[in-house]
Amino acid sequence: MIIRPERDRDTPAIHALTDAAFQDVPHSSGTEAAIVDALRDAGALTLSLVAEEQGRIVGHVAFSPVTINGEAGRWFGLGPVSVEPGEQRRGIGQALIREGLDRLRNTGAEGCVVLGDPAYYRRFGFISDPKLHYGDVPPEYFQRLTFTGAMPEGEIAFHAGFDTSRLI
Numbered sequence: 001m002i003i004r005p006e007r008d009r010d011t012p013a014i015h016a017l018t019d020a021a022f023q024d025v026p027h028s029s030g031t032e033a034a035i036v037d038a039l040r041d042a043g044a045l046t047l048s049l050v051a052e053e054q055g056r057i058v059g060h061v062a063f064s065p066v067t068i069n070g071e072a073g074r075w076f077g078l079g080p081v082s083v084e085p086g087e088q089r090r091g092i093g094q095a096l097i098r099e100g101l102d103r104l105r106n107t108g109a110e111g112c113v114v115l116g117d118p119a120y121y122r123r124f125g126f127i128s129d130p131k132l133h134y135g136d137v138p139p140e141y142f143q144r145l146t147f148t149g150a151m152p153e154g155e156i157a158f159h160a161g162f163d164t165s166r167l168i
């Protein structure tokens with residue numbers, strides 16, 4: 001398996017993979033593939049990595065900028081992240097996330113946030129922090145990983161590409 005940045009021709013495969021991965025996820029909005037497309041179209045797909053196995057794309061992770069108290073900075077949001085249903089629990093998701101976080105850190109990011117299951121994300125160093133919040137989301141599901149700089153405080157907003165009400 002190799003992990004590499006997406007190429008133009010990967011777009012349909014990433015869309016199909018994202019739809020397939022989220023199909024049976026209980027809290028899925030059903031718009032995750034459209035979110036990835038919207039981020040890309042807006043130039044907000046800061047980092048988009050694919051996992052490729054024998055020429056087939058089996059995993060994908062997206063990172064995009066977030067704001068803190070309305071201010072743009074060097075913080076990013078992780079997700080959506082998707083692994084082909086038949087290939088899950090083989091370490092592909094972890095490999096994609098670790099590579100993505102390394103790349104972000106090496107390009108001067110100050111930190112990353114994620115909305116998701118703490119049981120999964122704590123292995124990468126994500127922790128929930130009551131000083132950093134995201135709407136009404138219970139604090140344990142909203143987590144941050146600080147690379148450098150001061151610990152931020154306040155309200156996070158994801159890129160407008162996540163505004164699913166405009167995508168359905």
Ligand SMILES: CC(C)(COP(=O)(O)OP(=O)(O)OC[C@H]1O[C@@H](n2cnc3c(N)ncnc32)[C@H](O)[C@@H]1OP(=O)(O)O)[C@@H](O)C(=O)NCCC(=O)NCCS
Nearest residue numbers: 021025081082083088089090091092093094116117119120
């Ligand atoms: C979540 C996802 C990206 C993880 O990728 P993966 O390649 O299947 O997972 P990995 O093989 O890297 O990691 C497996 C480990 O994570 C755990 N794990 C997998 N999905 C998990 C989840 N949703 N919550 C908690 N733990 C999870 C497994 O128990 C396993 O733990 P172990 O190593 O201690 O046994 C993948 O399962 C997926 O695409 N799911 C559907 C889409 C989705 O839910 N995306 C994330 C939304 S926040």
